[in-house]
């Protein structure tokens with residue numbers, strides 16, 4: 001019987017392989033993706049920048065839905081590193097305001113049903129000056145609050161995870177009033193145990209080592225590639241066939257039975273993103 005295969009972090013672009021990549025994913029056994037918006041090549045200080053960026057992601061999603069069968073959940077939000085570009089041009093205070101406006105606009109799109117999830121949002125994954133990190137954390141806090149109000153999940157881009165920083169994110173979620181389980185850590189390692197993730201939901205990068213280790217600890221996680229669909233860097237990051245391959249390996253090696261794979265590839269995304277958005281179409 002065909003198993004559910006969900007890739008929880010995929011970027012696509014019109015000038016990349018786009019629909020072709022998703023058709024390959026589907027051919028290889030993929031059944032659903034979280035499509036995450038990318039910054040667009042336009043002036044981020046323009047008042048309509050974020051609105052245009054989200055509208056483009058929504059058009060990409062619509063095209064995928066029209067030409068493939070898979071479930072497509074759409075995440076939109078200001079990319080955390082956009083703060084740095086903006087700060088160079090407008091100063092940090094104005095950059096933070098523009099980012100907060102971007103968060104608000106994303107929440108409006110989600111509330112009226114144009115998109116499903118707030119993400120990827122958060123803070124730079126490398127060292128930045130303290131004031132930039134503080135501004136990023138205020139934006140992250142606003143993201144958690146907006147996601148709580150919109151009743152949606154929030155997908156975080158941050159530095160590499162450790163149990164300590166996952167605990168700090170969990171406390172941040174508590175203060176913002178969002179359930180820890182609605183906060184997804186993108187680019188996570190095998191932090192599947194509750195004492196490792198403190199309730200934050202791990203989206204595990206699909207290297208064989210991570211995936212096998214995660215599966216040995218439980219089923220409360222999802223898998224992701226962070227496919228970037230960049231024609232200039234065709235071999236960068238993981239290929240679109242990686243998650244289907246790992247699910248097959250988990251099944252064939254006996255590391256996961258059918259019910260565990262249903263949990264990872266179907267129940268988990270359905271619980272986080274909504275049952276009407278993850279459908280068994282096969």
Ligand SMILES: [Zn+2]
Nearest residue numbers: 009036120226
């Ligand atoms: Zn990403």
